[in-house]
Amino acid sequence: MTLVLSLTLALLISLAIEAWEGAEARPVSQRPGDLAVRFAGYALVALFWFQFSWRPWLAGFSCVLTILILTVVSRLKRTIIGEPLVFSDFALLRQVPRHPELYYTRPLSDPRMAVPLLTGLALVAAWYAIEPTILPGEPSVAILAVAALPLMLISVAILSEEGAFASRLARLFPAPSLETDITRYGLPSTLVGYALRWRADRRTARAAALPTPPAREDTPVVVVVQLESFVDPVRLGGPPLPLMEIVRARAAIHGRLRVPAHGAYTMRTEHAVLTGLEPDDLGFGVFDPYLTHGGNEPTSLPLRARDAGFETVFVHPFHRDFFNRAEVVTRLGFDRLLMEDDFSGASRVGPYVGDMPLAERVLGEIRERTGPLFLYAITMENHGPWKPGRLPGIDDPLAQYLTHVANTGRAVETLIAGLEDLPATLCVFGDHAPALPNCRPGFGATTTDYAIFAFGQEGRASPIRRDIGAAELGRLLRDAVDPPPGTPSLALPPS
Numbered sequence: 001m002t003l004v005l006s007l008t009l010a011l012l013i014s015l016a017i018e019a020w021e022g023a024e025a026r027p028v029s030q031r032p033g034d035l036a037v038r039f040a041g042y043a044l045v046a047l048f049w050f051q052f053s054w055r056p057w058l059a060g061f062s063c064v065l066t067i068l069i070l071t072v073v074s075r076l077k078r079t080i081i082g083e084p085l086v087f088s089d090f091a092l093l094r095q096v097p098r099h100p101e102l103y104y105t106r107p108l109s110d111p112r113m114a115v116p117l118l119t120g121l122a123l124v125a126a127w128y129a130i131e132p133t134i135l136p137g138e139p140s141v142a143i144l145a146v147a148a149l150p151l152m153l154i155s156v157a158i159l160s161e162e163g164a165f166a167s168r169l170a171r172l173f174p175a176p177s178l179e180t181d182i183t184r185y186g187l188p189s190t191l192v193g194y195a196l197r198w199r200a201d202r203r204t205a206r207a208a209a210l211p212t213p214p215a216r217e218d219t220p221v222v223v224v225v226q227l228e229s230f231v232d233p234v235r236l237g238g239p240p241l242p243l244m245e246i247v248r249a250r251a252a253i254h255g256r257l258r259v260p261a262h263g264a265y266t267m268r269t270e271h272a273v274l275t276g277l278e279p280d281d282l283g284f285g286v287f288d289p290y291l292t293h294g295g296n297e298p299t300s301l302p303l304r305a306r307d308a309g310f311e312t313v314f315v316h317p318f319h320r321d322f323f324n325r326a327e328v329v330t331r332l333g334f335d336r337l338l339m340e341d342d343f344s345g346a347s348r349v350g351p352y353v354g355d356m357p358l359a360e361r362v363l364g365e366i367r368e369r370t371g372p373l374f375l376y377a378i379t380m381e382n383h384g385p386w387k388p389g390r391l392p393g394i395d396d397p398l399a400q401y402l403t404h405v406a407n408t409g410r411a412v413e414t415l416i417a418g419l420e421d422l423p424a425t426l427c428v429f430g431d432h433a434p435a436l437p438n439c440r441p442g443f444g445a446t447t448t449d450y451a452i453f454a455f456g457q458e459g460r461a462s463p464i465r466r467d468i469g470a471a472e473l474g475r476l477l478r479d480a481v482d483p484p485p486g487t488p489s490l491a492l493p494p495s
Contacts, residue, residue: 002056002057002134003050005056006056007043007056007060010046011039011042011043011046013067014042014045014064014067014186015028015038015042017071018071021071022182026179026182028186029183029184029185031184034184034185037172037185038189041187041188041189041190041191041192042063042186042188044188044192045066045067045188046059047149049066053128053133054133054135055127055128057127058124058127058128070187074187077089079440079441080435080440081261081264081265081435081441082261082262082440082441083261083441084178084179085187086194086287087194087195087198087287088198088288088291091288091291092288095322095323157196160196160197160199160200161199161200162200169193169196170200172193173194173284175283176194176286176287178190181193181194194287198285198292201283201285202285202293209298209299210298210299212307213307213481215308216309216310216372219371219372219423220310220423220424221369221373221419221422221424221425222373222375222425222477223362223366223419223424223425223427224273224301224377224426224427224428224477225362225376225378225379225412225427226269226270226273226376226377226429227382227408227428227429228266228378228379228380228408228430229382229383229384229401229430229433229434230379230408230428230429230431231433231439231448233401233402233405236398236436236439238401238405241405241406241409242409242413243408243409243413246416247451248465249463250416250453250463251451251452251453251463252452252453252461252464253463253466253476254450254451254463254465255449255465255466255467255468256450256467257447257448257450257467257470257473258468258469259272259430259431259446259447259448260272260279260446261432261446262432262433262435262441262442262446263432263434263439264432264435265287265288265432266378266431266432267288267323268286268288268289269429269431269470270378271290271297272289272470272471272474273471273473274297274300274301274332274376275297275301275332276299276471276472276475277299277471277474290323290328294328294331295327295328295329295330295332296331297331300333301333301374301481302329302374303332303333304333304482305481306335306374309372310371310374311369311370311371311372311373312333312334312336312374313334313336313337313338313376314337314377315337315338315365315378316338316339316340316377317339317340317342317343317346317353317357317358318378319339320339320341326339343358343361346358346361349381349391349407350390350400350404352380352381353381355379355381355382355407355411356407356411358411359411359412359418362375362377363418366418366419366422378431379411381408382405382408382434384435385397386400386401386434386436398437398438416453419455420455421455422455423455423456424455424456425454425455425477425480426452426453426455427452427453427477428451429449429450429451431448447467450468452476452477
């Protein structure tokens, strides 16, 4: 009876928390079926904690606290980048203590983090001593009881792949629709449901490999630079960037780039450009495409370039383990990786390797090439968050961002000058808008800016302004490594 009472109270309080958080924006669905799914999510959280303690009131309290924490974190995330918590976020948790500077958090050694955590652990320890356990005393019964929940979870995971349960789950969550599903079923049930649907999606067939392109007999250079948090600073109220005038005057094609997220999730834009796959092609893998297939993508741009005879080089002056990037991009088709260890002597602007040293390294790779070269680089200098103390004498987040973006502009100008007389294509694009106080979700419909330059061709056509999506940009770049018949290079007007 005590377990039933504590579970009932925990479920009702959890419902009240989500109802309060959603208010008019996400009112709790009153449909009996929706409520049943919602309560099942709360109950799963309570049973999870009960499994560890076998103390009903501690499990109920832990359930309520978990729902409260999830709700607060989800609300904060929605405020900063316009999206609630998703199941794939939990796979990134291991990165937070390794790279706390990349997140809006503090290291665990900070008293503001350490004190609440230690206090919470002390309270839990005290609760363990005060509330008696209801775990059966008979050893064989206790073992069965302890094994019950893990076996249930394993069974649910297996049944979610096919059969009647999988069909029911697919009817509940037919396609990703976060806000709708959280409104109907609550955050915990949506997290679990999406994780199960994602797990089943991973077993489905991926896009078929493209036909093998003919080997290039010329020596083209294709450089793609993913610019961290880049948008035209004028859109943020900053001064004009000289680079943008060059783009409008000389780029073969340029415009706004629709990207999959605001303020974060670099890997979503990166994956779209490198594979040409649209979000609708990814199912529940859309939230973290690298987590889904780990870089095993038969449509990837570097694989296409490698098949056409290009050397494929990936350049990113940051840790190899972040997003598991080193393994992922190797599977995507890159022969050689230049990462943080290769920039040990490079100058930094703020906490990260500057964009100008990156540009110089890229030009060095181009000068030393012995044949066709496909190089994909990702800048790091302007990665958020922009906190006080990042740059000497500049504490305002927007002022920090504008300082970095000016450096980004000069770095791209350096690349343009270095590629001027080569048979080369240069593409630059922003991965997402910055998560700044004056650049919140809804800014520019998650658009950044992009440009493609085509060098070393006779004649010069007028630049084309065309707004496109990240996946379409990736498909356009295929023409740079495998031009359609009758075209000298990129199937775009030369600059």
